[in-house]
Amino acid sequence: MPDETPSQRHDVLDEVRGFAVLAMFAVNIQLFALVWIAADIPGLQGDFNSWGDRAVWLVTQTFISQAGTALFITLFGAALVLSVRAARRNPTRQWPRLSWLLLLGLLHAHLFWYGDILVPLALVAMIVVAANGMALRGLWGLGLGLIGFTGLMLLAGSAIGALIGDSITAAGAMGFNPEAIADIEALYRTGFMARLGYNMSIALQSEMMQIVFMSGRIAGCLLLGMAGLRSGFLTGTWPARRYGWIAGMALALGVLVCLAGAWNAMASGFSPAAVLQNRVAQYFGSLALALGYAAGFMLAAKLDLARAARSALAAVGRMPISNYFAQTLLMTLLFVGFPGLGQFGQIDRTGLALILVSVWVAQVFGSIFWLQRYRYGPVEWVWRSLSAGRPQQWLRG
Numbered sequence: 583m584p585d586e587t588p589s590q591r592h593d594v595l596d597e598v599r600g601f602a603v604l605a606m607f608a609v610n611i612q613l614f615a616l617v618w619i620a621a622d623i624p625g626l627q628g629d630f631n632s633w634g635d636r637a638v639w640l641v642t643q644t645f646i647s648q649a650g651t652a653l654f655i656t657l658f659g660a661a662l663v664l665s666v667r668a669a670r671r672n673p674t675r676q677w678p679r680l681s682w683l684l685l686l687g688l689l690h691a692h693l694f695w696y697g698d699i700l701v702p703l704a705l706v707a708m709i710v711v712a713a714n715g716m717a718l719r720g721l722w723g724l725g726l727g728l729i730g731f732t733g734l735m736l737l738a739g740s741a742i743g744a745l746i747g748d749s750i751t752a753a754g755a756m757g758f759n760p761e762a763i764a765d766i767e768a769l770y771r772t773g774f775m776a777r778l779g780y781n782m783s784i785a786l787q788s789e790m791m792q793i794v795f796m797s798g799r800i801a802g803c804l805l806l807g808m809a810g811l812r813s814g815f816l817t818g819t820w821p822a823r824r825y826g827w828i829a830g831m832a833l834a835l836g837v838l839v840c841l842a843g844a845w846n847a848m849a850s851g852f853s854p855a856a857v858l859q860n861r862v863a864q865y866f867g868s869l870a871l872a873l874g875y876a877a878g879f880m881l882a883a884k885l886d887l888a889r890a891a892r893s894a895l896a897a898v899g900r901m902p903i904s905n906y907f908a909q910t911l912l913m914t915l916l917f918v919g920f921p922g923l924g925q926f927g928q929i930d931r932t933g934l935a936l937i938l939v940s941v942w943v944a945q946v947f948g949s950i951f952w953l954q955r956y957r958y959g960p961v962e963w964v965w966r967s968l969s970a971g972r973p974q975q976w977l978r979g
Contacts, residue, residue, distance in 0.1 A: 594818050594883040597892045598876055599657045600899030600949075604942050605650025606699075607909050608642055611934050613697045614913035616927060617766055618784075619758050622861065623852045627763055627927055634932040636848070643844035643860075644837055648868035649875060652803055654902070655703060656872065659807025660816050662707065666714045676711045679969040680704045686903070686965060693778070695910045696785035700903070702792040702800055710804045718812055725805030729869065732798035736865055740858040763927075770926035773919040799865075810876075818880045825881035833874030839867030897949035901959025905945050912941060954978075 612621040620627040624639050665676055687700030713721065769777050792800070810816040843863025850856035882888055898905055915922040916937070929937070952959065956976055958966065966974045 592817050593896055594879060594892075595657055595660060595816060596896035596899035597883070598653060598816075598879045598895075598899065599902050600895035600897065601875065601879070602650045602653035602657065603898055603902045603905050604895075604945070605646050606654060606906070607650075607941065608646045608938055609648070609650065610697060610909065611913065611938050612642075612931075614695065614910075614917050615925070615929055615934055617758060617763055618697070622847075622857055624931070625852060626758060629930055632930070632932065635930050638931040638935045640841075640844055640848065643864065644841040645871070647836075647840050647864045647871060649836070649871035651699060652799075652869055652872035653876060654699070655800055655803040656807035656810065656876070657816075658703060658707065659710070659804035660811035661807075662711050662804070663714060663808050663811045666711065677708055679965075680708050680711070682965055682968045686961065690907060690910065691785040691789065692782045694781070694914055696781050696788050698785065698788075699792075700906075701789050702797065705793065706797050706800045707804060710801050710808075713805060714808060718809055721805050721809035721812070725802040725809060727802070728798040728805070729802035732796065732802070733862070733865055735795065735798075737862050740855075740862050767927040770917060771919045771924035773924075774914070774921065777918055815880070816876065818883045820880065822881055822884045825877045825884065829874050829877035829881055831874075832870045832877060836867045836870030836872075836874055839863050839870065843867065894946045894950065897953055898945055900953060901949055901962055903965070904959030904961040905949065907961050908945065908948075909941065 609621070616627045624630045624635070629635065630639070662676065665679070681704070683700055684704035687698050687704055691698035691701055713724070716724070766780070769780055807816070814820055840863060843860035846863075847853075847856040847860040879892070882892060917926040918924060949959075955978060956963070957978055958974075958976065963974060963976050
């Protein structure tokens with residue numbers, strides 16, 4: 583995250599950020615374990631006939647979806663405001679820090695996992711940070727406008743895709759036939775170096791797709807994060823009653839939209855049209871979920887509810903990039919061959935859910951233990967030291 587001095591830090595932001603990092607992993611674990619399109623079309627790779635596998639997929643789509651990523655980006659926008667204030671309101675001072683984050687993201691994406699979010703986030707943030715001086719209404723309006731415009735493009739793509747009909751499957755159109763999937767599985771199981779070239783090529787494609795098609799959503803979430811902090815929404819200064827109404831309505835809407843899209847896709851046997859419709863539903867529904875979860879955390883902080891749970895999440899949120907990278911390293915060791923275990927395509931969704939919960943628990947307790955001794959997570963310390971041009975104080979006391 584952009585630099586926050588102790589006096590600027592808001593514990594509730596750390597709590598939401600920790601939740602976002604863990605929520606992102608609930609979706610990302612599917613991309614580590616299976617070909618990426620299997621997250622949308624779960625029957626494409628492995629068994630999807632058991633009620634357990636179907637329930638795990640449906641719960642993930644309904645209650646998490648892309649909400650974790652939306653929250654993570656939004657909170658990055660809020661942290662940008664704090665960083666610009668610390669830099670005496672000079673947005674250009676954030677560019678070196680964002681450049682180092684870009685480098686870390688590139689190494690993460692191309693060496694380990696193609697699904698990295700830091701590369702497009704850093705690139706878009708370099709532009710959006712200049713909007714910090716905009717009026718509050720301008721931030722809200724521009725942020726919502728960019729998100730809406732990106733959603734309309736996705737909706738148009740879904741409409742065009744529906745015209746094609748079901749004569750060709752979405753997976754087939756993208757080259758994911760059984761032979762291609764078998765080749766990818768063999769590549770993963772062979773070993774880290776054998777799979778490296780494939781990962782690099784997919785990482786480059788993913789970065790281009792996110793920048794071209796999803797930069798509007800990324801920029802919009804950043805702007806809303808900046809507006810949310812400046813307006814007091816993300817610092818818990820709004821009335822508890824207002825947070826309660828927002829949380830209730832946003833979560834209800836998000837769950838309804840995401841569930842409708844996912845259920846329709848599953849009921850249709852994941853026809854191309856239904857898969858595209860589900861993507862649109864997840865796009866808009868996950869934004870409502872993100873708003874609802876954020877408001878829920880603000881309400882809990884105001885009423886001092888679930889203090890122990892929030893404190894545990896805050897520890898994860900104080901070292902978010904370290905936990906994000908740790909998830910990648912653990913999953914690389916599990917799913918990629920030598921020196922890993924090469925379990926790519928071998929574990930069903932019920933098994934992935936057990937792994938997910940295990941990693942969540944490990945990261946919560948690991949973060950609490952680490953921060954008792956150190957000021958920052960290891961990756962945050964490297965980032966801060968590179969940005970400052972000298973090693974930063976790491977140990978407490």
